[in-house]
Amino acid sequence: MLADGDEMRIIAGGQTLVPLMAMRLARPKRLIDIARIPDLAFVRKEDGSVTIGATTRQCVVEYDPVVRAELPLLAKVLPFVGHAPIRSRGTIGGSLANADPAAEIVLVAVTLGATLIYQDGTRRVEVPASDFFLGPMLTAMPATGCLVAARFPIWREARVGVGFQEVNARASDFAFASAAAQIALDETGICRRAALGIGAITPCPLRLDGIAEALIGTRPDQAGVRAAVESALADIEPLSDLHASAGYRRRAAAALAARAVIEAYAAAKAAEDAHAR
Amino acid sequence: MRVDLSVNGATHALEVEPRMSLLDCLRERLLLTGTHAGCEHGVCGACTVLIDGAPARSCLIFAVQADGYEITTIEGVTPGPGELSPVQDAFCETHGMQCGYCTPGMILTAHALLAGNPAPTRAQIVEAISANLCRCTGYAQIVEAIALAAERIRGLNEPAVKP
Numbered sequence: 407m408l409a410d411g412d413e414m415r416i417i418a419g420g421q422t423l424v425p426l427m428a429m430r431l432a433r434p435k436r437l438i439d440i441a442r443i444p445d446l447a448f449v450r451k452e453d454g455s456v457t458i459g460a461t462t463r464q465c466v467v468e469y470d471p472v473v474r475a476e477l478p479l480l481a482k483v484l485p486f487v488g489h490a491p492i493r494s495r496g497t498i499g500g501s502l503a504n505a506d507p508a509a510e511i512v513l514v515a516v517t518l519g520a521t522l523i524y525q526d527g528t529r530r531v532e533v534p535a536s537d538f539f540l541g542p543m544l545t546a547m548p549a550t551g552c553l554v555a556a557r558f559p560i561w562r563e564a565r566v567g568v569g570f571q572e573v574n575a576r577a578s579d580f581a582f583a584s585a586a587a588q589i590a591l592d593e594t595g596i597c598r599r600a601a602l603g604i605g606a607i608t609p610c611p612l613r614l615d616g617i618a619e620a621l622i623g624t625r626p627d628q629a630g631v632r633a634a635v636e637s638a639l640a641d642i643e644p645l646s647d648l649h650a651s652a653g654y655r656r657r658a659a660a661a662l663a664a665r666a667v668i669e670a671y672a673a674a675k676a677a678e679d680a681h682a683r
Numbered sequence: 684m685r686v687d688l689s690v691n692g693a694t695h696a697l698e699v700e701p702r703m704s705l706l707d708c709l710r711e712r713l714l715l716t717g718t719h720a721g722c723e724h725g726v727c728g729a730c731t732v733l734i735d736g737a738p739a740r741s742c743l744i745f746a747v748q749a750d751g752y753e754i755t756t757i758e759g760v761t762p763g764p765g766e767l768s769p770v771q772d773a774f775c776e777t778h779g780m781q782c783g784y785c786t787p788g789m790i791l792t793a794h795a796l797l798a799g800n801p802a803p804t805r806a807q808i809v810e811a812i813s814a815n816l817c818r819c820t821g822y823a824q825i826v827e828a829i830a831l832a833a834e835r836i837r838g839l840n841e842p843a844v845k846p
Contacts, residue, residue, distance in 0.1 A: 417748075424704075424743040425724035437701075439748060465737065489814030491728065491792070494737035495744065577813050 408438070408550045416440055416552055418461045421488065421496040422504050441497070446554060449473060457523075457557045460499025464511075465490070467498055476560045479518060479568040479588050483510035486570070489578045499553045502538075505545045507645060508580045508606035510572070512539060516611040517586045517603030520558045526551040539610035563590035563599060567674025569666035572606070573658055575649060581606040582650035583658035587666040589621070591674045597621045604635070604663055607644040607655040614638055614663070626671045632664035686750045690715065691759030699746045706730045708746035709756060717757035717787045721816070728815030731788035732756050738795040738814070757787035760794055769839075770794055770832040779828035781819030789815045793829045801837050805830065 408414055415434040417423055418441050426432035440446060446461040449470045456476050458467060467473050468484040487493055487501065487510050501511040502522060515522070515535040522538040524531050524547045531551070538546050547553060572584035584605040592598045600618040605611040617634045639656050646652040688695045690713060699708055706723070709715045709732070721729030723742045730741040733755035760768045767775070770793045780786045789812065796803055796811040803811070808829045809822075817825060 420743055420745075420748070421725060421740075424745075425726075428724040428742070441748065489728075490795070490811060491731055491738040491740055491814050492725065494734070494739050577810065 408552065414438060416503075418500045419463065419496040420500075421492050422500065422506070440552065446499070451476060451560075452557075454562070455557045455559050457555050458498050459555050460503075460553045461497045462499075464488075464493035464496045464498060464501070468493060477514075477518075477558050478566065479570070479586055480511070480514050480558060482568050482570045483514055483586065486510050486572060486578065486581075492578075498556060502556055503545065503547065503553045505539050505541075505543050505610065506580070507542050507609055507611065508582075508584065510570070510581070510584065510586075510605070513584060513586050513603050513605035513611040515539075515556060515558070516605075516613050517601050518558055518588065519601070519613075520556050522547075522553060523555045523557065524551040524553045530554075532557075536613065541609040544609075561588065561590055561599065565591045565593075565674045565677045567591070567670040567672065567677055569669030569671075569673065571662040571666045571669065573662065583607050583655050583662055585659060585662040585666040587663070587670040589626070589667065589670040589674050591671075591677075595625060595675055597624055597626060597671070600626075600667075602663060602667060604659045607639075607659045608642060609645070612642075617663075621667070626667050628664045628668045631667045632660050635660040635663040684747045686747045688713070688746065688749060688754065689752065690754045691756060697746070701745065701747055703746045704742050705732070705744045705746045705749045705754070706741040709741060709754075712746075715756050715758050719784055719787055721784070721788075726816070727785070728788045728792065729785050731791045731815065733791055733795055736795065736798060738792050755791070755794075757790060760790060768794070769835050770797065770829070773828040773832035773835065774825070777824045777828040777831060779820065779825040780817075785815055785817045789817070789825060793832065796829070797833055797836055801833060803829070803833060808833075 413435040415437055417437045417439050441461055446459045448459040449472050450457045451472050464487055474481045501509050520535045522533050533546055567589050569587040572581040574581045586603050588601045590599040600621040602614045602618045603611050644652040644655040684701050686697050686699055709718050719729040721727035725740045725743045731738050732741045734752045770790050792815050808826050
């Protein structure tokens with residue numbers, strides 16, 4: 407049906423598309439509702455990863471025991487995704503396919519290096535998050551494609567901690583800047599693995615691999631991370647609008663990234679050997 | 684399009700335009716006008732209903748998508764005609780409203796909160812009710828109302844006189 411074109415849109419939870427339709431910013435001629443396709447709503451633990459079906463509702467993922475145990479960063483950000491009535495209809499795949507620069511789920515997918523899986527006719531395509539998100543509301547998925555799942559890697563280290571920070575005008579509104587971090591420590595408290603991403607300041611969330619790599623072998627300190635993010639953002643022209651200027655977003659992102667790293671570090675230090683196996 | 688809507692325990696077979704929101708359908712077709720139209724793009728919470736017990740914006744779901752779900756509106760929370768639910772009672776007592784336009788949505792949000800969490804902290808009440816905009820009260824009495832309702836609902840299963 408999608409291949410027939412003619413201004414068709416896929417709808418799942420409708421928590422972004424319907425407001426756009428209400429404001430007449432989107433005027434699809436036909437909607438294809440995928441919300442009740444049973445095979446698209448699941449959380450499945452596989453070898454080294456957790457795959458989440460596109461129409462799995464955010465409120466379901468938020469409380470899913472597998473997600474809480476294996477994808478603590480995703481569990482951490484979900485309460486920040488809209489308000490509860492939005493999450494009770496909104497889906498994981500809907501947020502990913504919408505690719506809002508400020509979306510928390512997109513930030514986690516980029517930070518952890520998730521894989522996005524879409525179906526295009528009979529073709530099933532897997533794209534790493536770093537290649538999937540191209541810009542605001544823009545993905546590598548063609549208009550004839552339908553996102554079916556996202557696969558998030560599990561970190562097997564024994565001591566993993568996560569941090570998430572954002573600033574917005576009001577709880578659960580769109581973030582002006584956000585940062586997510588996941589850190590694994592060895593038994594002596596030295597960082598062995600790190601991932602850091604910032605959201606809402608660039609056209610799609612930005613993974614700061616250089617800074618994350620520099621954390622390895624160290625005990626992260628807030629001032630150091632902040633300075634590193636500030637210098638990493640020096641050449642970037644952040645998004646800017648009435649609510650948050652480019653300069654503000656750059657400063658906020660650096661401060662939030664530093665806080666997220668320290669939050670993740672503290673959580674990892676406190677972590678029991680929950681994953682010991 | 685044909686849709687079977689289950690609202691407050693009664694099933695209605697309706698023929699609706701695909702573009703009709705659940706909000707408009709409840710108000711215009713079923714004449715359940717307690718569900719209020721506010722911003723109509725998912726921000727204000729005035730149109731909040733429960734879908735299978737979970738709070739949702741009735742302006743962000745088309746009536747045809749709601750087929751088969753158990754929908755609860757403000758008209759469905761009362762125990763009987765002329766009576767009020769403990770949450771409604773508490774809103775009256777603490778004067779948790781001024782103009783009352785946002786109140787039905789607030790009540791349903793509070794019902795959903797208390798169904799899942801009988802003893803919410805103040806912070807949890809504030810977080811839940813932040814999904815509903817009120818332009819009159821400043822929220823203090825609304826938060827008070829939900830805390831009072833929680834206390835009363837918890838008390839229902841306890842001895843009338845505590846030692």
